[in-house]
Amino acid sequence: MPEASNSSRARFITFEGGEGVGKSTQIKRLQQNLERRAINVVRTREPGGTPKAEAIRSFILQGRSESWGPGAEAVLFAAARLDHVNQLIAPNLRNGTWVLSDRFHDSTRAYQGLTGGVDDKLIAGLESLALDGNTPDLTIVLDMDPDAAFKRVADRAIEDGLALTGDRFEKEEIEWHKRLREGFLAIAKENPDRCVVIEAAQSENALEAAIWAVVSQRFPELLEGSPA
Known part of the structure; x- marks a missing residue:
C-alpha cells in the first residue's frame, strides 16, 4: 500500500504541562474543532488509554509505587506506554485517525527524569522501546506558574462543591512543581521543531x-475547504 501523502496522513498531537494547567479541557476542545472539519480523531491519555495501561495508571497514581522510587516508576510508565502505542496509537495513525494524547513521553522525561533524577540513558532506552518510532508531530506545552495553577484548581473545586484531593504527584511540594515546570520548558527548548509553549493563564476560550x-499553522491543510 502506498504511503499517505504528507498533507493527508493522520497527525499525532500531545499535550504536556504541569498539574492544573487545563490540558483535559483544551484537548477536548481541540477534538471538537477537528471533528467539525470532518477529521477522524481519537482522544486518549497517559498513563492509560488501554485496559492494561489504565491498570498501571491506577497503581501509580494511588501512590502504591512511590516507595519503589522514580526509576521503577519510569519503567512502569514505559510498560503502560508500550501497550498504549501498540494497541491504540499506532493502529489509529495507520488507519488515518488523528490521535490526541493528554501526556506522552515528555512527561516521563520531566517527572522521572529532570525532576526525579532518573538517568538520561535509562529514560532514552525506555522511550525508544515504547515509542517504536511513533513520535508526536506536535507537542503543545501549556505553561503556568504552579502557584496560580493550584489556586485555580482549588477555586474550581470550591465552586463545584468538591473536596480538594490530589493524586500521587499533585501532593508533592510546590517547589517540586516549580522544578517540573522548568523541566517541561527545558524539553520544549531542546525540541523547537516539535514543541510549542503556550501561556495557560488565560480564559479557556482565549487558550482554545x-x-x-x-x-492550523502547523497543519494548514485543516483550513482547506473550511468555511470562512
Whole structure:
C-alpha cells in the first residue's frame, strides 16, 4: 500500500504541562474543532488509554509505587506506554485517525527524569522501546506558574462543591512543581521543531483560540475547504 501523502496522513498531537494547567479541557476542545472539519480523531491519555495501561495508571497514581522510587516508576510508565502505542496509537495513525494524547513521553522525561533524577540513558532506552518510532508531530506545552495553577484548581473545586484531593504527584511540594515546570520548558527548548509553549493563564476560550492558531499553522491543510 502506498504511503499517505504528507498533507493527508493522520497527525499525532500531545499535550504536556504541569498539574492544573487545563490540558483535559483544551484537548477536548481541540477534538471538537477537528471533528467539525470532518477529521477522524481519537482522544486518549497517559498513563492509560488501554485496559492494561489504565491498570498501571491506577497503581501509580494511588501512590502504591512511590516507595519503589522514580526509576521503577519510569519503567512502569514505559510498560503502560508500550501497550498504549501498540494497541491504540499506532493502529489509529495507520488507519488515518488523528490521535490526541493528554501526556506522552515528555512527561516521563520531566517527572522521572529532570525532576526525579532518573538517568538520561535509562529514560532514552525506555522511550525508544515504547515509542517504536511513533513520535508526536506536535507537542503543545501549556505553561503556568504552579502557584496560580493550584489556586485555580482549588477555586474550581470550591465552586463545584468538591473536596480538594490530589493524586500521587499533585501532593508533592510546590517547589517540586516549580522544578517540573522548568523541566517541561527545558524539553520544549531542546525540541523547537516539535514543541510549542503556550501561556495557560488565560480564559479557556482565549487558550482554545491560541491552540487552534498553532495547530492550523502547523497543519494548514485543516483550513482547506473550511468555511470562512
